Amino acid sequence: MGVAAVNTGNNLLFLIVSSMLAFMAVSGVLGWLNIRGLSVTVHTPDEVYAGLETLISIRIENRKRFLPSFLITASVSGSSTSFILLDPGQPETGSLLLAFQGRGMHELPGALIGSHFPVNFFIRYTSVRVPGSFPVFPAPLAAVAQSPGGTPDAGTARSHLAKGYDGELAKISDYLGGEPLKLIHWRLSAKHEVFKVKEMTATATEPVVLEVDLLPGRDLEERLSHGAFLINRLLKGGRPVGLKLGDRIIAPGSTRPHRLKLLGELAVYGKD
Amino acid sequence: MVRIKAVLSALSVCVALLGYLPLQPYLDPLARWFFPAALAFSLYRRGRGGSLSGRVLTPLSIALFLYVASGFSMANMILVTADLLVLFLAIRMLGEKSGRNYLQILALSLFCLASSSLFNLSALFLLYLLLLLLLLAVSLVVLTFHAHDPEIALARGELKKVLAVSCLMPVASLPILLVFFVLMPRTPYPFWDFLNRDAVKEVGFSETVSPGGSSSVSEVKSVAFRAVCPKLPEPRLYWRGIVLNGFQDNAWVRLPMPPEQSLRLGRGETVHQEIYPEPSRTRYLPALNIPRQLSGVRHDESADAVFRARRAPDTRIKYQADSIISEVMQVTGGIERDFYLRLPRTVSARVRAQGRELSRPGLGVEEKLRLLERFFRAQGLSFATTGLPIGADPLDDFLYAKKRGNCEFFASSSAILLRLAGVPARLVGGYRGGTYNEMGGYYLVTEDMAHVWVEVYLEGRGWLTVDPSAWSVGFSRRGGVGQTLRMYLDALGFYWNKAVITYDLEKQLALARTVGAKARDFRFPAGWARPLVGFTLMGLSLAALYALFQRRPRTREERVLRRFLRVVRRRYPLAGTDRCGLYELAERIDDPQLREFVAIYGQAVYRDQRLQDDELAKLKEIIRVLSQHQS
Numbered sequence: 001m002g003v004a005a006v007n008t009g010n011n012l013l014f015l016i017v018s019s020m021l022a023f024m025a026v027s028g029v030l031g032w033l034n035i036r037g038l039s040v041t042v043h044t045p046d047e048v049y050a051g052l053e054t055l056i057s058i059r060i061e062n063r064k065r066f067l068p069s070f071l072i073t074a075s076v077s078g079s080s081t082s083f084i085l086l087d088p089g090q091p092e093t094g095s096l097l098l099a100f101q102g103r104g105m106h107e108l109p110g111a112l113i114g115s116h117f118p119v120n121f122f123i124r125y126t127s128v129r130v131p132g133s134f135p136v137f138p139a140p141l142a143a144v145a146q147s148p149g150g151t152p153d154a155g156t157a158r159s160h161l162a163k164g165y166d167g168e169l170a171k172i173s174d175y176l177g178g179e180p181l182k183l184i185h186w187r188l189s190a191k192h193e194v195f196k197v198k199e200m201t202a203t204a205t206e207p208v209v210l211e212v213d214l215l216p217g218r219d220l221e222e223r224l225s226h227g228a229f230l231i232n233r234l235l236k237g238g239r240p241v242g243l244k245l246g247d248r249i250i251a252p253g254s255t256r257p258h259r260l261k262l263l264g265e266l267a268v269y270g271k272d
Numbered sequence: 273m274v275r276i277k278a279v280l281s282a283l284s285v286c287v288a289l290l291g292y293l294p295l296q297p298y299l300d301p302l303a304r305w306f307f308p309a310a311l312a313f314s315l316y317r318r319g320r321g322g323s324l325s326g327r328v329l330t331p332l333s334i335a336l337f338l339y340v341a342s343g344f345s346m347a348n349m350i351l352v353t354a355d356l357l358v359l360f361l362a363i364r365m366l367g368e369k370s371g372r373n374y375l376q377i378l379a380l381s382l383f384c385l386a387s388s389s390l391f392n393l394s395a396l397f398l399l400y401l402l403l404l405l406l407l408l409a410v411s412l413v414v415l416t417f418h419a420h421d422p423e424i425a426l427a428r429g430e431l432k433k434v435l436a437v438s439c440l441m442p443v444a445s446l447p448i449l450l451v452f453f454v455l456m457p458r459t460p461y462p463f464w465d466f467l468n469r470d471a472v473k474e475v476g477f478s479e480t481v482s483p484g485g486s487s488s489v490s491e492v493k494s495v496a497f498r499a500v501c502p503k504l505p506e507p508r509l510y511w512r513g514i515v516l517n518g519f520q521d522n523a524w525v526r527l528p529m530p531p532e533q534s535l536r537l538g539r540g541e542t543v544h545q546e547i548y549p550e551p552s553r554t555r556y557l558p559a560l561n562i563p564r565q566l567s568g569v570r571h572d573e574s575a576d577a578v579f580r581a582r583r584a585p586d587t588r589i590k591y592q593a594d595s596i597i598s599e600v601m602q603v604t605g606g607i608e609r610d611f612y613l614r615l616p617r618t619v620s621a622r623v624r625a626q627g628r629e630l631s632r633p634g635l636g637v638e639e640k641l642r643l644l645e646r647f648f649r650a651q652g653l654s655f656a657t658t659g660l661p662i663g664a665d666p667l668d669d670f671l672y673a674k675k676r677g678n679c680e681f682f683a684s685s686s687a688i689l690l691r692l693a694g695v696p697a698r699l700v701g702g703y704r705g706g707t708y709n710e711m712g713g714y715y716l717v718t719e720d721m722a723h724v725w726v727e728v729y730l731e732g733r734g735w736l737t738v739d740p741s742a743w744s745v746g747f748s749r750r751g752g753v754g755q756t757l758r759m760y761l762d763a764l765g766f767y768w769n770k771a772v773i774t775y776d777l778e779k780q781l782a783l784a785r786t787v788g789a790k791a792r793d794f795r796f797p798a799g800w801a802r803p804l805v806g807f808t809l810m811g812l813s814l815a816a817l818y819a820l821f822q823r824r825p826r827t828r829e830e831r832v833l834r835r836f837l838r839v840v841r842r843r844y845p846l847a848g849t850d851r852c853g854l855y856e857l858a859e860r861i862d863d864p865q866l867r868e869f870v871a872i873y874g875q876a877v878y879r880d881q882r883l884q885d886d887e888l889a890k891l892k893e894i895i896r897v898l899s900q901h902q903s
Contacts, residue, residue: 012389018452
């Protein structure tokens with residue numbers, strides 16, 4: 001059309017061509033403004049395990065004073081989410097499904113903000129830094145043989161019921177010596193030649209301290225993965241767990257923050 | 273919630289209408305009726321949730337294309353192209369609508385509007401263009417949402433925001449449009465000329481005069497030209513176009529004139545005019561009687577003050593003319609009398625007798641003129657444009673039977689009578705009158721003002737202007753044309769032509785030269801304004817200096833901190849440097865360089881000490897490193 005305008009000298013064609021050029025310029029500027037002034041924060045859940053897909057919430061705020069942002073796509077590490085409209089000063093939240101490779105402290109590589117707006121001929125991109133770092137725990141690896149008791153949640157662990165003093169009656173067995181006298185089943189013992197003792201399950205289980213170096217596994221990573229599994233499993237069973245990392249010992253505890261602390265230790269173990 | 277699909281669909285109908293309407297008057301009946309029918313059909317089908325499939329539409333479009341293209345020739349290529357554009361647009365409206373199809377509708381509509389500019393150059397185009405620009409912008413934005421997800425629906429509030437921002441685009445692009453329009457490259461001559469032919473109608477102004485051709489003359493109100501000049505008394509408004517000096521059979525035509533030299537330096541005021549003729553096929557360039565010189569367009573000039581352009585002004589042009597308002601055009605060296613005494617092939621006996629009556633010996637030219645006027649008035653001839661005499665001898669019929677005729681009858685019969693009486697006479701064709709537009713300061717001359725009068729040669733004086741139509745009963749220019757609204761509209765059209773349509777390479781260069789010259793020759797105005805401007809400038813510069821000084825950091829500590837923060841902001845744009853203290857910043861951004869800076873700076877400044885030279889150098893080094901790492 002530009003050629004036609006120059007050729008004919010028809011000023012109305014010049015007007016059309018000028019208006020199209022002007023429109024292109026303005027849409028370029030608008031597209032640039034659209035993806036500007038956006039801040040991205042990412043909220044990771046407390047527990048992120050290496051190699052496991054985790055839902056992460058991403059929060060975008062439009063910091064421009066007047067102009068809303070339209071059709072924003074935010075992608076982090078290949079996973080993306082879209083926002084139709086971001087009003088100034090009104091943050092919006094979306095979620096991303098991400099998997100992180102390898103344990104340790106991770107930082108997000110930065111979010112790629114893209115938009116087709118205002119005209120669907122080009123996509124404009126800008127990258128925005130995502131502040132903050134978070135630990136990625138070792139991927140839990142089931143360690144059946146070493147699961148020593150508690151109230152297990154899977155069938156295999158039933159035979160390793162911990163003996164206790166104040167739980168349910170689990171079974172009757174022979175007296176081996178050393179059992180507290182209060183556990184002797186006097187009535188049954190009278191009918192047998194040997195003393196019979198009641199074996200009770202435990203409600204308050206005995207604390208356990210996991211020593212990373214002694215955990216099963218071919219290498220450190222596998223041992224840590226088993227460790228992570230055990231920490232979760234044992235604490236779920238209500239058994240206080242501690243950790244021995246080289247010379248350092250973390251006293252057993254059974255709270256959730258304690259569990260996260262242990263997993264965090266495993267995440268960074270050997271990475272310093 | 274509003275579905276984007278529905279919005280887009282409504283917008284596409286509006287856009288298509290904006291493409292079709294400006295072209296509609298010029299289309300062939302097929303295209304003219306096919307489009308509204310297709311639009312109505314598509315709206316009806318949409319109501320029932322369906323559209324025609326490609327299996328129907330593709331053969332239909334091929335058939336229509338073949339039918340329309342079969343009428344293609346170099347002469348009507350623009351018309352055929354316009355027909356095809358409208359037909360394709362109509363077919364697109366009928367079919368299914370994906371994002372790509374919507375884009376095609378937008379593009380076809382724009383092309384339709386563009387092609388309308390080859391038929392019509394009116395200011396209405398601007399209205400269409402602005403509307404289309406607005407709707408195109410909104411449609412493209414909405415189309416982007418559609419591409420994101422065709423089934424997307426927006427809340428009303430959201431939709432309002434989307435529409436508001438998309439309307440912002442055409443508004444913001446208007447000033448840029450003007451800049452592009454002024455700056456876009458132009459050529460003085462087209463590469464391919466055939467595109468520029470536009471359908472110009474024959475005009476009221478004619479290059480031959482043969483009264484009796486038809487029984488009525490249509491009153492064409494179309495604009496002939498506009499002339500920017502001061503307002504003049506009504507009787508002086510004779511716009512000279514052509515001089516008809518001889519006959520071809522019974523028709524007055526312009527023959528090559530014998531050599532003579534006319535002087536137009538007669539008494540009378542000189543009036544400068546800037547004339548904007550509408551495109552036409554006639555090459556004669558009208559100007560106030562008697563034009564002395566003409567510029568602005570390449571032309572040939574003849575001794576009888578007739579100016580003829582070398583090329584037919586079929587595009588919009590303008591030219592300047594200087595005229596001397598006078599009734600007499602002097603001629604030095606006399607004229608070839610025989611040439612101006614020739615007669616048409618047939619002159620009736622009654623007319624010959626009347627001519628002999630006038631040619632009685634002893635009568636001067638002025639007396640003959642008076643006798644002629646008396647004869648005309650005695651005949652009770654009335655001025656009319658309908659019921660005109662036709663037939664074998666219309667002039668005889670006019671003078672003695674019907675006694676009604678237009679200016680052609682009056683001028684033609686009086687000139688022939690004068691020639692019979694031995695007085696050299698010729699016809700002058702042009703326009704008489706004009707509506708003065710007070711807003712624009714110009715005369716609007718329409719085709720219905722086309723006029724013919726007579727020039728009579730007076731020995732020793734020259735050619736005298738005589739208007740025999742004035743001897744008629746009821747001759748007057750019809751007034752009442754000056755309705756304010758009409759004048760406003762015409763002024764708008766005039767400025768549109770002046771500013772937009774006639775803008776060309778020459779004006780572009782002139783504009784650049786003027787701007788350059790103005791910039792070079794800038795002088796302070798003289799008198800009291802001069803010191804005023806001086807003081808203002810001085811005050812402004814002082815204010816600017818003060819503001820700069822105020823903003824400038826006082827100490828070197830402040831300066832180095834400001835530089836540091838600037839670099840940090842650039843490197844960590846989201847760190848929020850202005851919302852936290854230095855230590856907090858260092859903690860938040862885990863960067864050893866940053867921490868070191870904060871440590872050194874904090875050590876000194878927060879204990880009310882000045883920075884040592886070596887500390888300062890170290891800080892600057894850190895800033896340098898930080899800024900280098902940016903890439």
